[in-house]
Amino acid sequence: MRQRQSEIDAWRRRIDQIDTQLMRLLNSRSACAVEVGRIKAELGLPIYMPEREGEILERVMRENPGPLDPLAVRRVFERIIDESRRLERVAAQKSHDVAQEQNQE
Amino acid sequence: MVIVMEQGATEAQVQKVIEALVEAGYDVHRSSGVQHTVLGAVGTPHVVADPRSIEMFPGVREVIKISEPYKLVGRTFKHDDTIVDLGGVLVGGPEVVVMAGPCSVETREQVGAIGQTVSASGARVLRGGAFKPRTSPYSFQGHGETALRWMRETADESGLAVVSEVMDPRQIEMMLRYVDCLQVGARNMQNFDLLKELGRTRKAVLLKRGLSATIEEWLLSAEYILAGGNMQVVLCERGIRTFENATRNTLDLSAIPVVKKRSHLPIVVDPSHGTGRRDKVIPMARAAVAAGADGLLIEVHNDPDHALSDGAQSLFPEQFDTLMGELRVIAPVLGRSLPLARVPAQR
Numbered sequence: 001m002r003q004r005q006s007e008i009d010a011w012r013r014r015i016d017q018i019d020t021q022l023m024r025l026l027n028s029r030s031a032c033a034v035e036v037g038r039i040k041a042e043l044g045l046p047i048y049m050p051e052r053e054g055e056i057l058e059r060v061m062r063e064n065p066g067p068l069d070p071l072a073v074r075r076v077f078e079r080i081i082d083e084s085r086r087l088e089r090v091a092a093q094k095s096h097d098v099a100q101e102q103n104q105e
Numbered sequence: 106m107v108i109v110m111e112q113g114a115t116e117a118q119v120q121k122v123i124e125a126l127v128e129a130g131y132d133v134h135r136s137s138g139v140q141h142t143v144l145g146a147v148g149t150p151h152v153v154a155d156p157r158s159i160e161m162f163p164g165v166r167e168v169i170k171i172s173e174p175y176k177l178v179g180r181t182f183k184h185d186d187t188i189v190d191l192g193g194v195l196v197g198g199p200e201v202v203v204m205a206g207p208c209s210v211e212t213r214e215q216v217g218a219i220g221q222t223v224s225a226s227g228a229r230v231l232r233g234g235a236f237k238p239r240t241s242p243y244s245f246q247g248h249g250e251t252a253l254r255w256m257r258e259t260a261d262e263s264g265l266a267v268v269s270e271v272m273d274p275r276q277i278e279m280m281l282r283y284v285d286c287l288q289v290g291a292r293n294m295q296n297f298d299l300l301k302e303l304g305r306t307r308k309a310v311l312l313k314r315g316l317s318a319t320i321e322e323w324l325l326s327a328e329y330i331l332a333g334g335n336m337q338v339v340l341c342e343r344g345i346r347t348f349e350n351a352t353r354n355t356l357d358l359s360a361i362p363v364v365k366k367r368s369h370l371p372i373v374v375d376p377s378h379g380t381g382r383r384d385k386v387i388p389m390a391r392a393a394v395a396a397g398a399d400g401l402l403i404e405v406h407n408d409p410d411h412a413l414s415d416g417a418q419s420l421f422p423e424q425f426d427t428l429m430g431e432l433r434v435i436a437p438v439l440g441r442s443l444p445l446a447r448v449p450a451q452r
Contacts, residue, residue: 050120
């Protein structure tokens with residue numbers, strides 16, 4: 001009983017480590033999205049690019065080794081993309097505001 | 106807003122909806138299920154999407170509204186109860202405020218006498234019509250500005266505030282000189298030009314519920330006034346049209362707890378117009394206070410049988426005094442109070 005409990009603890013420590021890595025990776029990914037958002041604002045491109053989102057989802061589902069089933073992977077990445085889209089929107093808005101201020105000066 | 110796509114919706118159809126929502130400024134949360142794709146639209150869009158137009162997109166099965174269409178009148182915008190100041194009389198606070206007076210102001214003597222008596226019974230606001238919206242153009246139309254001057258004089262003598270109905274934006278400026286609160290009648294609840302003009306003033310507004318208005322429509326009308334910058338709005342339930350014809354209208358007292366939950370604005374009840382008969386006014390007035398109303402609007406006439414309008418629904422001064430005594434017993438159950446009665450001053 002006690003041995004099984006310490007096994008759970010060990011797995012949980014492993015999960016915590018992975019979460020830390022995930023969090024860092026997600027932020028690195030987000031930093032890229034912010035850059036994309038800025039460039040999109042400069043070029044006047046739309047934030048929502050369904051073809052690109054479709055490509056990402058298709059690729060991760062194809063490359064998915066399991067045990068998550070492909071649809072589960074899709075949903076997780078849909079959420080990641082949702083947040084990236086939001087970040088891109090905020091970044092685009094900011095660079096738009098900056099450009100307007102500069103125009104006024 | 107939550108958008109549920111049809112079972113067989115294509116990827117292109119889903120994308121069209123996301124595109125429209127993103128363009129409006131929403132943050133979209135997509136969740137693809139085995140059978141249905143669900144989209145959550147959250148955030149503060151620059152264009153609020155109409156759920157009905159989203160529902161018209163091909164492949165959309167259902168759109169579920171999760172937020173209210175109004176903003177400023179909602180509890181989510183302002184959590185604490187709003188207290189409205191009617192020339193020093195506070196509506197929405199611990200005191201149940203009773204507004205009483207004749208349906209229409211007929212003579213200086215009439216309004217003077219009624220003002221004295223209702224004030225002595227514990228009313229805090231004098232109500233009375235100067236401009237009367239009547240079904241027939243040949244019925245008594247009201248004494249206009251003269252009536253307002255009589256009301257102001259009476260109110261100042263008796264220590265009351267004044268509320269009177271405004272019917273037209275052109276009357277507002279003149280009325281501001283005489284009244285502490287501008288009343289919008291049930292038939293004008295969706296007179297949006299009038300509401301916008303009232304939004305520009307900083308005078309309290311008493312907004313009656315339209316005869317066939319839902320609570321949501323009523324709150325949206327109040328939103329017009331608040332959107333103009335005037336936060337001093339009191340809502341007034343006065344009865345709605347139903348199939349029941351034993352009473353003139355059905356006084357919807359369930360509106361009180363509904364409004365209290367959804368909005369921070371105070372709500373008062375007019376039991377006179379909805380019931381249309383004085384024997385029904387008294388029990389409904391008691392019920393309104395018991396249901397949590399912040400005040401009442403009651404018609405009182407010194408000679409109801411000879412009133413120029415709505416005599417049948419006006420209380421005799423003695424009946425009003427008895428009612429006030431009963432309300433003083435009911436109010437403390439809800440942690441509220443009414444001003445004490447006093448011996449009328451000799452004139």
